[in-house]
Amino acid sequence: GQQLNQSPQSMFIQEGEDVSMNCTSSSIFNTWLWYKQDPGEGPVLLIALYKAGELTSNGRLTAQFGITRKDSFLNISASIPSDVGIYFCAGRGSGGSNYKLTFGKGTLLTVNP
Amino acid sequence: SQTIHQWPATLVQPVGSPLSLECTVEGTSNPNLYWYRQAAGRGLQLLFYSVGIGQISSEVPQNLSASRPQDRQFILSSKKLLLSDSGFYLCAWSARTSRFSYEQYFGPGTRLTVT
Numbered sequence: 001g002q003q004l005n006q007s008p009q010s011m012f013i014q015e016g017e018d019v020s021m022n023c024t025s026s027s028i029f030n031t032w033l034w035y036k037q038d039p040g041e042g043p044v045l046l047i048a049l050y051k052a053g054e055l056t057s058n059g060r061l062t063a064q065f066g067i068t069r070k071d072s073f074l075n076i077s078a079s080i081p082s083d084v085g086i087y088f089c090a091g092r093g094s095g096g097s098n099y100k101l102t103f104g105k106g107t108l109l110t111v112n113p
Numbered sequence: 114s115q116t117i118h119q120w121p122a123t124l125v126q127p128v129g130s131p132l133s134l135e136c137t138v139e140g141t142s143n144p145n146l147y148w149y150r151q152a153a154g155r156g157l158q159l160l161f162y163s164v165g166i167g168q169i170s171s172e173v174p175q176n177l178s179a180s181r182p183q184d185r186q187f188i189l190s191s192k193k194l195l196l197s198d199s200g201f202y203l204c205a206w207s208a209r210t211s212r213f214s215y216e217q218y219f220g221p222g223t224r225l226t227v228t
Binding site: 044099101 | 145155156157159162164203205214215216218219220221224
């Protein structure tokens with residue numbers, strides 16, 4: 001089946017630093033989504049990308065749909081303590097089900113005040 | 114706006130006991146519905162999804178089952194719980210027919226501990 005490799009698995013940064021994480025696939029994806037999960041809660045959709053090369057921002061968050069359609073990046077600028085959580089990438093591959101997403105294993109972000 | 118509810122929020126059950134988790138969605142019609150399990154705070158495992166009343170697709174063979182008795186209600190059940198069923202159960206929905214039907218929206222989750 002389709003798999004997503006998400007890296008890094010975890011990050012420890014200081015407040016104010018910028019953060020970058022990525023997701024790669026061996027096959028082409030048509031849709032990329034980025035979620036954030038706070039401890040003990042359900043994931044929240046941050047950004048959705050539907051077109052190769054697309055760059056979309058949501059506040060301090062910026063995500064890009066890679067030109068090759070096999071990767072996506074999420075950047076967080078000027079991190080703050082509430083950015084702590086697990087960030088998941090998800091996507092729908094070419095030829096994949098109209099109903100199912102493939103999820104990465106997540107990046108655990110810790111922000112030190 | 115759409116909202117998704119799950120209950121209970123937490124549950125502690127003995128091995129061998131039955132299980133029933135409920136999920137309801139408000140503010141939308143004909144949603145696709147999903148059950149996921151998350152172990153140890155990482156990786157989301159898709160258990161079941163449904164594209165309509167009475168239509169259930171199972172992703173992982175196990176002692177769990179799902180039912181969709183109403184358009185916006187999704188139930189996860191088990192006749193006899195195992196220790197390995199412990200985890201964080203998440204319900205999600207997506208629009209049935211829309212350009213954005215791949216966007217899934219998650220509920221608050223149910224923390225299940227089997228003792």
